Amino acid sequence: MTTTCRSSLAALLIAALAACNAGPAFRSTDITGVDYGRSLDLTDHTGRPRHLADFRGKAVVLFFGYTHCPDVCPTTLAEAAQALKALGPDADRVQVLFVTVDPERDTRDVLASYVTAFDPRFLGLYGDAEATKRAAKEFKIYYEKRPESAPGSYSMDHSSQTYVVDPQGRLRLLVRQDRIDDELRPQLAMLGEQVQVLEERLDKRATLLNERIDELAGRERF
Numbered sequence: 001m002t003t004t005c006r007s008s009l010a011a012l013l014i015a016a017l018a019a020c021n022a023g024p025a026f027r028s029t030d031i032t033g034v035d036y037g038r039s040l041d042l043t044d045h046t047g048r049p050r051h052l053a054d055f056r057g058k059a060v061v062l063f064f065g066y067t068h069c070p071d072v073c074p075t076t077l078a079e080a081a082q083a084l085k086a087l088g089p090d091a092d093r094v095q096v097l098f099v100t101v102d103p104e105r106d107t108r109d110v111l112a113s114y115v116t117a118f119d120p121r122f123l124g125l126y127g128d129a130e131a132t133k134r135a136a137k138e139f140k141i142y143y144e145k146r147p148e149s150a151p152g153s154y155s156m157d158h159s160s161q162t163y164v165v166d167p168q169g170r171l172r173l174l175v176r177q178d179r180i181d182d183e184l185r186p187q188l189a190m191l192g193e194q195v196q197v198l199e200e201r202l203d204k205r206a207t208l209l210n211e212r213i214d215e216l217a218g219r220e221r222f
């Protein structure tokens with residue numbers, strides 16, 4: 001599982017956002033409760049130190065790759081961009097993170113122009129060799145330099161899975177490559193409905209809470 005990292009990101013987004021049991025069954029692997037993928041300490045392409053906790057409140061779509069990747073990474077990023085577009089305003093609840101496994105060539109500037117070309121909301125993350133190793137290990141990502149015929153040139157083998165971390169910061173899904181693109185639209189539609197239901201529920205709760213506060217405040221006065 002080292003060459004392609006194409007996956008149906010929409011499925012991930014939906015599953016991560018649909019934080020209720022009534023949601024549809026997703027084909028991605030539910031890895032809720034695993035003891036890895038709990039932290040991430042890297043720098044984003046604007047130079048800001050980033051931790052997984054920074055993204056609480058958003059579903060995080062996380063994958064590891066490198067900008068010289070000839071096919072897999074650009075395909076995945078393009079798919080992610082498409083998924084965000086299809087989410088419309090709900091895309092504000094999603095953060096796509098692209099962690100480079102090739103920090104030697106993927107400098108901050110390279111990452112910045114690469115990821116934002118797909119979607120300006122994407123964040124590229126990088127670290128030094130040690131930090132990269134730690135991040136990859138934490139998420140069980142394999143990567144290795146593969147020298148090519150031209151002197152000094154190389155490609156990177158890397159694991160192809162994409163992860164989804166839920167808005168509470170818990171690693172929830174592992175999505176393997178080659179997920180069916182056909183699922184994209186219908187699942188996005190489902191997501192839209194579920195988000196709406198959740199929002200209505202929250203609105204209702206907020207109203208009830210406000211009424212209760214008013215009631216208590218009223219009592220205090222007498």
Ligand SMILES: [Cu+2]
Nearest residue numbers: 065069072073
């Ligand atoms: Cu790649």
